[in-house]
Amino acid sequence: MTELARLVEEAELAFSQAADSAALENAKALFLGKNGALTEQLKALGKADAETKKTLGAAINGVKQQIESLLANRRASIAESELNRRLAAEAIDVSQDGRGHAVGAIHPVIRSWRRVEELFQSIGFDVADGPEIETDWMNFTALNNPENHPARSMQDTFYLEKKDETGLPLLLRTHTSPMQVRYARTHKPPIKVIAPGRTYRVDSDATHSPMFHQVEGLWIDEHISFADLKGVYTDFLQRFYETDQLQVRFRPSFFPFTEPSAEIDMRFESGPLKGRWLEIAGSGQVHPKVVRHFGLDPERYIGFAFGTGLERMTMLRYGISDLRLFFDNDLRFLRQFA
Ligand code: PHE
Numbered sequence: 001m002t003e004l005a006r007l008v009e010e011a012e013l014a015f016s017q018a019a020d021s022a023a024l025e026n027a028k029a030l031f032l033g034k035n036g037a038l039t040e041q042l043k044a045l046g047k048a049d050a051e052t053k054k055t056l057g058a059a060i061n062g063v064k065q066q067i068e069s070l071l072a073n074r075r076a077s078i079a080e081s082e083l084n085r086r087l088a089a090e091a092i093d094v095s096q097d098g099r100g101h102a103v104g105a106i107h108p109v110i111r112s113w114r115r116v117e118e119l120f121q122s123i124g125f126d127v128a129d130g131p132e133i134e135t136d137w138m139n140f141t142a143l144n145n146p147e148n149h150p151a152r153s154m155q156d157t158f159y160l161e162k163k164d165e166t167g168l169p170l171l172l173r174t175h176t177s178p179m180q181v182r183y184a185r186t187h188k189p190p191i192k193v194i195a196p197g198r199t200y201r202v203d204s205d206a207t208h209s210p211m212f213h214q215v216e217g218l219w220i221d222e223h224i225s226f227a228d229l230k231g232v233y234t235d236f237l238q239r240f241y242e243t244d245q246l247q248v249r250f251r252p253s254f255f256p257f258t259e260p261s262a263e264i265d266m267r268f269e270s271g272p273l274k275g276r277w278l279e280i281a282g283s284g285q286v287h288p289k290v291v292r293h294f295g296l297d298p299e300r301y302i303g304f305a306f307g308t309g310l311e312r313m314t315m316l317r318y319g320i321s322d323l324r325l326f327f328d329n330d331l332r333f334l335r336q337f338a
Pocket residue numbers: 174175176177255258281282283284305306307308
């Protein structure tokens with residue numbers, strides 16, 4: 001094999017061993033560079049005679065072209081594999097499933113809230129909203145629960161440093177009952193309203209939370225009796241729980257703002273809670289003193305009020321035994337109601 005032919009083979013080997021473009025450029029210099037093997041050949045040609053120059057020159061040029069085309073091929077293949085490597089490294093797997101849009105849902109307690117509103121609106125009750133920060137007078141005194149009266153200790157709450165104009169500290173309302181007073185003082189009878197909302201007490205265990213929801217009901221007119229309370233509330237419960245297999249009883253109780261007062265209990269006649277009496281609301285005929293605080297004459301106006309816990313309603317509806325689940329924000333729990 002001539003020396004020139006060997007150069008082609010050597011170049012081919014050197015190029016194929018170059019792993020990347022930098023190594024390839026180094027290999028190229030060995031053959032085609034200023035001091036490369038082929039360049040040396042061309043330099044030597046200067047000293048040759050005319051005939052040799054012609055034939056050898058042509059041969060060297062031929063080899064040079066061969067090496068250049070080997071180089072070009074190798075360059076292309078290195079560029080391709082470098083591109084492939086980069087594509088693989090930066091790959092985005094477009095076949096992967098998207099994470100999707102999380103679908104929001106109504107919290108079970110708020111679902112009950114809305115349901116209660118719908119049911120009472122359907123029988124002509126207005127829906128009212130009021131402040132969670134209350135005055136002592138609205139939360140207690142107007143409801144016939146005077147300062148220093150022991151009944152106040154039934155409802156301990158959170159007090160603000162800020163005081164109202166009478167010098168008493170503002171407080172987080174312990175029940176929705178102050179809404180009876182707020183609404184009745186700004187509306188003319190017949191008064192027929194529910195007031196759902198957040199309420200607060202210093203209480204925390206499986207069935208009590210420092211913040212919870214109540215819905216207040218109030219119906220005042222000239223002839224509203226305890227019988228109306230029984231009818232309205234029993235019908236409400238049967239519609240809320242979608243069953244008439246449900247009994248309701250009114251158990252004598254005490255609230256300063258109602259006389260007589262009753263605790264309302266219910267009992268399912270079927271289903272998992274069947275047979276147990278469950279406390280569901282406080283209620284009673286609005287006390288004459290409270291009617292007077294409404295700005296109305298208790299000789300003429302009479303009616304009933306009730307207060308129900310929305311968490312309690314919801315727990316009985318879905319068979320939930322720990323009220324804290326409503327406030328833990330555990331999606332595994334909440335998704336069951338979505
Ligand atoms: N406000 C009372 C409570 O929170 C419930 C109630 C409301 C009782 C209306 C009678 C009338 O316990």
